[in-house]
Amino acid sequence: MPIDATLPYDDQNIFAKILRGEIPNNTVYEDEWALAFRDINPQAPVHVLVIPRGAYVSWDDFSANGSDSEIAGFVRAVGKVARDLDLVESGYRLLANIGIDSHQEVPHLHVHLFGGKPLGPMLAR
Numbered sequence: 391m392p393i394d395a396t397l398p399y400d401d402q403n404i405f406a407k408i409l410r411g412e413i414p415n416n417t418v419y420e421d422e423w424a425l426a427f428r429d430i431n432p433q434a435p436v437h438v439l440v441i442p443r444g445a446y447v448s449w450d451d452f453s454a455n456g457s458d459s460e461i462a463g464f465v466r467a468v469g470k471v472a473r474d475l476d477l478v479e480s481g482y483r484l485l486a487n488i489g490i491d492s493h494q495e496v497p498h499l500h501v502h503l504f505g506g507k508p509l510g511p512m513l514a515r
């Protein structure tokens with residue numbers, strides 16, 4: 391079910407539980423600002439989710455309310471994950487779903503990082 395990204399943060403969401411170590415994940419990178427792990431339902435040879443450590447529902451929440459340090463740390467982490475996975479030369483795609491029309495399902499900001507093959511058109515027609 392898509393979530394309403396204007397609702398308050400729910401600290402029982404699945405990514406909050408992953409951040410607290412209550413649910414296992416396949417981590418590819420972590421630092422002070424971000425955690426990156428493999429998507430449970432990969433849609434490309436490389437499909438990684440990068441999430442900030444802070445409690446933000448969506449890109450909208452984060453961009454409005456995140457501190458400069460959190461935003462800088464998160465954006466740098468996303469770029470580092472792609473470099474660490476050797477995706478810069480071949481190319482990759484970033485995607486963040488925000489709210490109902492985008493079909494965001496997990497109410498903790500996550501950026502999808504796709505790569506490992508030609509990814510085709512940006513949106514299904």
Ligand code: DGP
Nearest residue numbers: 404415428429430431487493494495496
């Ligand atoms: P979105 O529709 O943008 O909210 O995408 C949510 C993604 O999260 C979806 O691709 C599947 C993934 N996902 C959901 N639950 C889990 C989980 O428990 N572990 C991992 N690794 N990924 C999950």
